[in-house]
Amino acid sequence: MKKKDLLRGIPKVDEVIKQDALFFLLEEKGCVAVTEASRAVLDKLRQEIMALKDEDADSFDMSKLDICRIAEDVADRVKEDEKCNLFPIINATGTILHTNLGRAPLCKEAVENVVEVSRGYSSLEYNVEKGKRGSRHDLVGELIAELTGAEDAMVVNNNASATLIVLATLGKGKEIVVSRGELVEIGGAFRIPDIMVQSGAYLQEVGTSNKTKPSDYENAIITKEQEKELASKESYRGTKRFETGALMKVHKSNYDIVGFTEEASLEDLVKIGKKHNLPVIFDMGNGLMLDLEEYGVREPNIPKSLAAGIDIILFSGDKLLGGPQAGIIAGKKEYIEKMKKHPLARVIRVDKMCFAALEATLMKYRDEKIALRDIPVLNMISSSKEEMKSKAERLAEEIRTANSNLNIELVEVEDQIGGGSAPSVRLPSWAVAVEDSKMSAQGIEIMLRRADIPIVARIHEDRLLLCVRTIAESEFKDIANAFRTGNC
Structure with missing residues (x-):
């Protein structure tokens, strides 16, 4: 047997797609998908044969040339090609708002509302009463x-977009006064100064990295008259100055400055803003609606921030709010109305599915207890260490039942919120540590990522940890199946 004989044994594409095993698949997926899969399978088989040495041709597995087996391989290939690149993952890292894993999981009602609204037509831009x-x-x-105490609000596709349209509306051609200690990078190399440049506003930094006083903001304010006076002059930095458009505070949600520090409060900025007739903007970012200090989260919340008298607040929908990705702008109606009419509003608007998920999520906040119970992010944050230990015991038992050869132990861990929110907060918790005498921690980690539903876990001190705070009870069986005897 020579290689050329093996190559002659490869069937033609049209012969493969006529096989009975592919009849229903052709009806379901169409001729193009099945034909392309057939070509791919046959090409792979051809390359395998071409890679053989002549003396190895006799040892080739001839069953691979069986047309029925090839048809089965084609069916598998079609199914593989049909898999979407975005799919569910089990988060066993203990990081609640894991940006790489999609941040906030939605509550049940939000998911149901998305399905209900997206399956057909909807009232996205139609007033049913008025027709x-x-x-x-x-x-x-x-x-x-209603929930925040704002006069009005609008929703855009993320908080970076919210920042962009707020600055473009209130600060184009003007200076926005911001503390040097708040010129944050929000992730993916997107920085507040860069967004400001895109908006057409001019950044006026004040204070220092660790200390910014209320007087620093006030001393930086330039009126229209002063702008004209300075038009022919240069500042001490050799740069042109412009009229002040707004005062802006940016919440340091993804880092913290400790030690010899000082910063102006929202109340301080509101007082200065009123004195000089300037709007005060608060880029809050994290979207915390409730007071979670009881659970160790000492972060500003939306209602209290607006109660301080600020004009505009902007925040994310998929962080501590627990909803879909969105940028939410709330505050004084006069400013919100201008933003709604800005050309950017159409560029960064959200679709019906986002609104469906967001509205269902927001409904939960009408009762704080219901929000803490039903919104997954809040439920995870508010769950006690004792509850996590009990949960870890249940998961450990599921894994032991699936594979008695594993060494299972409960260990204390500290979970984090993540997603650029509350960086210094650590949530005392428990995890299930798994060891296998036949496989390293790295090997187990790879095995879990290759499970039917991929599981992303942590490795600490050469042990694989399954942090239960971010694992749903409904996912226990999937995790146990991944450990079942025969898989590891």
Whole structure:
């Protein structure tokens, strides 16, 4: 037997797709998908044969040339090609808002509402009562105002977009005064100064990295008259100055400055803003709606921040709010209305699925107890260490039942919120440590990532840890199946 004989034994594409095993697949997936899969399988087989040495041709597995087996391989290939690149993953890292894993999981009602609204047509921009065109800005504006105390609100596709449209509306051609200690990078190399450049506003830094006083903001304010006076002059830095458009505070949600520090409060900025008739913007970022200090989260929340008298607050929907990715802007109606009419508003608007998930999530906040119970992010944050130990015991038992050869132990851990929120907060918790005498921790980690539903875990001190805070009870059986005897 020579290689050329093996190559002659490869069937043609049209012969493969006529096989009975592919009949229903052709009906379901179409001729193009099955034909392309057939070509791919046959090409792979051809390359395998071409890679053989002549003396190895006799030892080739001839069953690989069986047309029925090839048809089965084609069916498997079609199914593999049909897999989406975005799929569920089990988060066993203990990081609640894991950005790489999609941040906040949605509550049950949000998921149901997305399915209900997206399966057909919807009232996205249609006023049913009046029988004419409506505005998507009206869908959740009143609900956000009710929950936060704002006059009005609008929703865009993320908080970076919210920052962009706020600055473009209130600060284009003007200076925005910001503390040097708050010129944050929000992830992916997106920085506040860069967003400001794109908006057409000019950054006016004040204070130092660790200390910024209220007087620093006030001393930086330039009126229209002063701008004209300075038009022919240069500042001590050799740069042109412009009229001040707003005062801006950025919450340091993804880092912390400790030690010899000072910063101006929202109340300080509101007082200065009123004195000089300037709007005060608070880029909050994390989207915390409730007071979670009881659970160790000492972060500003939206209602209290607005109560301080600020004009505009902006925050994310998929962080501590626990909803879909969105940028939410709330505050004074006069400013929100201008943003709704800005050309950028259409560029960064959100779709019906985002509104469906966001509205269902926000509804939960009408009762704090229900929000803590039903919104996964809040439920995870508020769960006690004792509850986590009990949960870890249940998961450990599931794994032991699946594979008695593993060394299972409960260990104390500290979970984190993640997602650029509350960086210094650590949540005391428990994890299930798994060891296998036949496999390293790295080997187990790889095995779990290759499970039917991939599991992302932690490795600490050469042991694999399954942090239960971020694992749903409904996922226990999937984890146990991944450890079942025969898999490891």
